Amino acid sequence: MTEAVPVAGVGALDASATLAFEGGEYSGADIDALVAGLAETLAARGVRDGARVALMSSNRPEFVLAVRAIWQLCAAVVLISPAWKRDEVAHALAVTAPTHALGDQSVLAELMPMLSLDEPIEPARGHRRPLAPDADALLVFSSGTTGLPKAVRHTHGSFTAAVEHWRRALDFTAADRIQVLTPPSHILGLLNIELALRSGAWVRLHPRFELERMLRCIEADRITVEMAVAPIALALAAHPALETYDLSSLRYIMWGATPVAVGVAETVTRRTGIGWMPAYGASEVPVIACNPVCGARLDSVGRPVPGVDVRIVSLESGMPVETGHTGEIEVRSASRMAGYLPAAATEDAIRDGWYRTGDVGYLDPDGWLFVTDRAKEMIKVRGFQVAPAEIEAVLHGHPLVADCAVFGVPDPADGEAVVAAVATTAPVTTTELTTLVADRLATYKRVRRVVFVDQIPRLPSGKVLRRRLEERYGRTSDE
Incomplete structure (x- = not known):
């Protein structure tokens, strides 16, 4: 059964956490002070409890500060990809109806008044307010198959549960060091940032993905946990001088977002000695299954993480099938989204508390989950x-x-x-x-x-x- 997870909200920031960007670092105390200062500015602009605030930002420390400042005001952040263009942003705003905006993208500023993240942030002394587990924390966008992107609503309770599930799956501690190259406006990027900050770990945020910089930072920063999606894995396997980098600090490389290309993964392991750890999640349930830190396999997305229930149901009847039989993957977890916006889309996505992933697969007798196809057309x-x-x-x-x-x-x-x-x-x-x-x-x-x-x-x-x-x-x- 799913489990309740205590929620500390913004107060979950561990004092020993460090955020690195380019040549500088922000300590936990630095982050707290800057978050408090930005929260004061937002409050002066009228942001109140329950408000929705659109955030459209490039990869930069101010993105992290903005998310936490919005939360400190008991408001919800609407994450808009900086890659989106005018029509896409306009649709996101129409769906979520934010009352305020901040970021560094002109397309958002053209559509509604926006506080620029290029403005200096004055540190302040702030008070971490307790946050209700059932209050909205963030809205991220997930595309369906029959229309424009939907907003996925995560509460502080569901997102905190996701962070805790991720921490356990990765065996992540304050001693780990991680870097984030994926957009933080995507659920995986924000999940990794919050994982590090709430664990008291060291995290480097990159402005963009550059393979050479990624490899140099693993070597110089002694990164212990690396995240990779298919393009990063392919670039690693094809790098002509991969063996010249000292990657010995890595405990593993996590592969997510797409099915593992076994040949690519095996090539990287053969050339570096570093193993892979496949994982499986969705914007709606960020952490579903993960391989173990020791004994990972490349043909499965792993076993359901503790606190997450997975079942397989018939594509025809919707009833659970026997172990080993193929059907739609459904998930029940404290980390499951609260629902979609527009709200009408939620009805088809959640059935008796179970989230219908639209993915097709099966569970073997030992509990390993295999994803074989997608029922949805995205x-x-x-x-x-x-x-x-x-x-x-x-x-x-x-x-x-x-x-x-x-x-x-x-x-x-x-x-x-x-x-x-x-x-x-x-x-x-x-x-x-x-x-x-x-x-x-x-x-x-x-x-x-x-x-x-x-x-x-x-x-x-x-x-x-x-x-x-x-x-x-x-x-x-x-x-």
């Missing part, structure tokens, strides 16, 4: 969920596009790549269509390949037969 690019409907809506805006359907194909670097099948009323170039999407949506949603078809296959109900398109055009993106 495309997972570098760990980000991409809704086909969102890209289709942009393509349908072209006057010569009669119909279209978007699907994913395997990609060794990104996990999956986006392919668009398009029927037109007159000749259109591939570049014209890919540029249309690139101008409207984030980079990770770009269309990698366009296939022109006479007709999009559909059921009489109008539902796209994506499987038929995948079978015909679904070769890997580099073939």
